[in-house]
Amino acid sequence: MTISTGPLSGSRPRVGLFVTCLVDLIRPSVGFAAVKLLQDAGCTVEVPLQTCCGQPAYNSGDRATAQALARKIIGTFEVFDYVVAPSGSCAGMMAKHFPELFKDDPDYAAKADRFAAKTYELISFLTDVLAVTSVDTSFLRKVTYHDSCSGLRELGIEAQPRQLLKSVRGLDLVEMEEATVCCGFGGTFAVKYEEISSVIADKKAMNIEASGAPVLLAGDLGCLMNMAGKLARRGSRVEVRHIAEVLADITDTPPIGRGQKP
Amino acid sequence: MSITPTSAQFKTNAHHALGDADLQSALAHVPTGFVANRASAIANLPEFDALRDSARDIKNHTLAHLDLYLEAYEEKVKAAGGHVHFARTSDEANAIVLEICKAHDAHIVTKGKSMISEEMGLNDVLAAHAITPVETDLGEYIIQLRHETPSHIIAPAAHLTKAQVEGDFRRAHVDLDRARNLEEPETLLAEARTILRQNFLKADVGITGANFLIAETGTSIIVTNEGNGDLTQTLPKVHIVLASIEKLVPTLEDAAQILRVLARSATGQDMSVYTTLSTGPRRADDPDGPEHYHVIILDNGRSSMLAGPFKDMLRCIRCGACMNHCPVYQAVGGHAYGWVYPGPMGAVLTPALIGLDQSADLPNASSFCGKCEEVCPVRIPLPKLMRLWRDRAFERHLMPWTQRAALGFWAFFARHPRLYRGATSMAIGMLGLFGRGKDNLNALPFLKAWTKSRDFPVPQGGTFQAQWAKRNAGPQIKAPKS
Numbered sequence: 001m002t003i004s005t006g007p008l009s010g011s012r013p014r015v016g017l018f019v020t021c022l023v024d025l026i027r028p029s030v031g032f033a034a035v036k037l038l039q040d041a042g043c044t045v046e047v048p049l050q051t052c053c054g055q056p057a058y059n060s061g062d063r064a065t066a067q068a069l070a071r072k073i074i075g076t077f078e079v080f081d082y083v084v085a086p087s088g089s090c091a092g093m094m095a096k097h098f099p100e101l102f103k104d105d106p107d108y109a110a111k112a113d114r115f116a117a118k119t120y121e122l123i124s125f126l127t128d129v130l131a132v133t134s135v136d137t138s139f140l141r142k143v144t145y146h147d148s149c150s151g152l153r154e155l156g157i158e159a160q161p162r163q164l165l166k167s168v169r170g171l172d173l174v175e176m177e178e179a180t181v182c183c184g185f186g187g188t189f190a191v192k193y194e195e196i197s198s199v200i201a202d203k204k205a206m207n208i209e210a211s212g213a214p215v216l217l218a219g220d221l222g223c224l225m226n227m228a229g230k231l232a233r234r235g236s237r238v239e240v241r242h243i244a245e246v247l248a249d250i251t252d253t254p255p256i257g258r259g260q261k262p
Numbered sequence: 263m264s265i266t267p268t269s270a271q272f273k274t275n276a277h278h279a280l281g282d283a284d285l286q287s288a289l290a291h292v293p294t295g296f297v298a299n300r301a302s303a304i305a306n307l308p309e310f311d312a313l314r315d316s317a318r319d320i321k322n323h324t325l326a327h328l329d330l331y332l333e334a335y336e337e338k339v340k341a342a343g344g345h346v347h348f349a350r351t352s353d354e355a356n357a358i359v360l361e362i363c364k365a366h367d368a369h370i371v372t373k374g375k376s377m378i379s380e381e382m383g384l385n386d387v388l389a390a391h392a393i394t395p396v397e398t399d400l401g402e403y404i405i406q407l408r409h410e411t412p413s414h415i416i417a418p419a420a421h422l423t424k425a426q427v428e429g430d431f432r433r434a435h436v437d438l439d440r441a442r443n444l445e446e447p448e449t450l451l452a453e454a455r456t457i458l459r460q461n462f463l464k465a466d467v468g469i470t471g472a473n474f475l476i477a478e479t480g481t482s483i484i485v486t487n488e489g490n491g492d493l494t495q496t497l498p499k500v501h502i503v504l505a506s507i508e509k510l511v512p513t514l515e516d517a518a519q520i521l522r523v524l525a526r527s528a529t530g531q532d533m534s535v536y537t538t539l540s541t542g543p544r545r546a547d548d549p550d551g552p553e554h555y556h557v558i559i560l561d562n563g564r565s566s567m568l569a570g571p572f573k574d575m576l577r578c579i580r581c582g583a584c585m586n587h588c589p590v591y592q593a594v595g596g597h598a599y600g601w602v603y604p605g606p607m608g609a610v611l612t613p614a615l616i617g618l619d620q621s622a623d624l625p626n627a628s629s630f631c632g633k634c635e636e637v638c639p640v641r642i643p644l645p646k647l648m649r650l651w652r653d654r655a656f657e658r659h660l661m662p663w664t665q666r667a668a669l670g671f672w673a674f675f676a677r678h679p680r681l682y683r684g685a686t687s688m689a690i691g692m693l694g695l696f697g698r699g700k701d702n703l704n705a706l707p708f709l710k711a712w713t714k715s716r717d718f719p720v721p722q723g724g725t726f727q728a729q730w731a732k733r734n735a736g737p738q739i740k741a742p743k744s
């Protein structure tokens with residue numbers, strides 16, 4: 001696969017990949033897809049030892065833990081030209097909320113700001129920073145795309161994934177109703193308010209099914225697991241994948257929650 | 263006295279709400295009504311975002327100089343022959359209303375829609391003193407018949423289906439023809455009007471809320487779609503305006519600016535049908551109007567918000583857009599929130615007004631999807647403010663100990679990357695064993711809250727970091743022999 005990009009000035013950018021907990025634990029193939037997309041676009045990719053961006057703590061009111069984790073990440077990743085995550089939610093945490101966490105810490109605020117300024121979500125990094133306009137791959141399916149909330153509202157990711165998807169040969173992108181409405185995941189919300197989360201996920205699943213697309217893509221594994229889990233429970237046959245898998249042409253792995261049988 | 267909150271039972275309330283078929287069918291109208299109407303109103307107004315900025319700025323400016331504007335407002339009202347009363351608490355505000363009613367020997371009080379009156383629990387207080395409150399807004403009238411509280415700040419009866427309302431009217435209005443047709447919403451409105459008309463004429467006191475208090479002129483403004491507010495405030499001999507401190511704006515021009523975003527955000531109308539201004543009692547040459555004019559300005563904890571991080575919340579103009587667009591509100595409706603203010607704005611305001619220990623669930627029950635902030639006409643960062651309440655709940659140990667323990671356990675590993683890598687590899691191995699031969703895990707003891715209503719995918723196997731390390735260390739490990 002090759003990727004057509006705009007002119008890359010200078011040498012190969014050195015990218016630290018923030019894999020995200022869920023990709024690390026549940027679906028490593030998304031991490032490898034991210035590596036491939038970044039390398040094909042001319043980056044050197046490294047994966048330092050890492051854990052979590054701290055959202056579960058931050059959103060549970062545990063600022064001390066969130067700050068401790070943020071310092072660790074900033075310390076680990078500040079050597080890179082860019083920090084890229086295959087998740088709008090984790091990238092949003094690092095790019096938008098790390099500065100917020102340290103805004104009252106005169107010694108650390110500038111560091112957090114510098115880190116935030118070079119942190120990106122994968123797809124928008126490809127399009128907005130590396131000027132990738134298309135990918136040279138094919139996927140002969142009808143797909144629908146869900147806009148995950150953090151990527152959409154914190155980072156403004158809406159046109160970029162659609163632009164790259166439209167460049168995939170044979171891929172037919174159909175929009176579902178309410179593509180930008182929350183899927184009900186919300187991190188710990190999904191388990192703390194399981195009943196409400198489930199009802200929201202049901203509405204999302206109905207919109208996905210009604211789109212008629214047999215494949216659902218999105219850019220956040222948390223949302224994807226929520227939607228895939230709900231679709232499976234409803235007996236739906238819709239296949240669910242991270243968008244990076246399709247763009248990187250790593251689709252020989254079974255979709256989320258499918259075909260793990262030995 | 264004010265209504266007893268049930269916000270502490272949010273989860274139980276939500277559970278019942280999700281099982282309530284009537285409620286669910288009423289809530290199904292929210293996305294097709296409010297949400298769709300707002301979207302098309304805004305599509306027709308390219309400068310909408312700029313208007314939001316100016317609405318935000320007007321409110322911020324007012325809040326920064328609130329003491330000055332309150333004083334100026336009071337002066338103007340006095341000059342127009344009216345009275346301004348400041349009430350620190352709901353009890354004080356209720357006492358002032360009662361005093362005015364007693365002074366005028368009032369037996370019947372008509373009321374326009376007022377959330378402040380709900381906050382005060384005024385109707386119960388009046389009834390306890392043998393004064394009959396009559397709600398004149400259709401939605402308020404309906405819930406009064408049902409002895410309920412509003413479930414939405416601009417559509418008090420948003421939780422009811424038309425069939426339920428029809429049933430209520432037939433039960434309550436027994437003197438009317440049983441065979442009458444109440445199919446259309448307009449027929450319900452017409453019937454309520456007929457009933458209410460008699461009360462408008464009998465009422466001794468009329469009570470309204472306020473959307474704005476204008477410092478420059480001492481004017482109060484309400485917007486309505488039914489015109490009931492006009493009759494409520496002009497027919498009785500006494501008019502009482504109930505407002506809270508954050509309703510103030512400097513000038514009429516400022517109010518006009520904010521009105522441009524208010525109705526569009528609320529119902530998708532360019533303007534509400536009636537925008538009614540009142541300044542003091544009837545003057546000698548006025549054709550109608552009250553003889554006495556009182557404004558009661560309730561604080562109820564708001565002034566303490568002014569100095570702290572929740573100040574932004576005082577910009578709220580009560581349009582309801584945040585709840586209309588909230589997936590949680592759309593799922594459970596307003597009553598689940600357990601007090602006067604539902605949805606995202608309630609999740610921020612309620613803890614400030616009734617205490618976090620009574621309402622810690624509200625700011626937690628959000629997926630942080632951010633839609634509320636996206637639609638708020640005065641750009642209140644609602645998710646950020648909810649998160650601030652979560653910080654305080656955590657500090658004060660208001661979170662269930664099980665959640666706190668789980669968080670602590672996770673945090674320990676997250677802070678120690680090497681231990682984390684070992685522990686997660688092991689956990690993933692175990693999940694793999696649980697899920698051997700399956701696509702999904704549909705019952706996991708430690709993930710019950712997840713697997714109750716959705717499957718959990720069996721991990722692909724091996725963590726990314728372990729695979730990456732192996733891949734990159736591959737040649738060295740594989741070639742020990744010469």
Ligand code: SF4
Nearest residue numbers: 578579581582584638
């Ligand atoms: S918080 Fe914003 S959106 Fe919600 S009611 Fe207030 S002004 Fe409207």
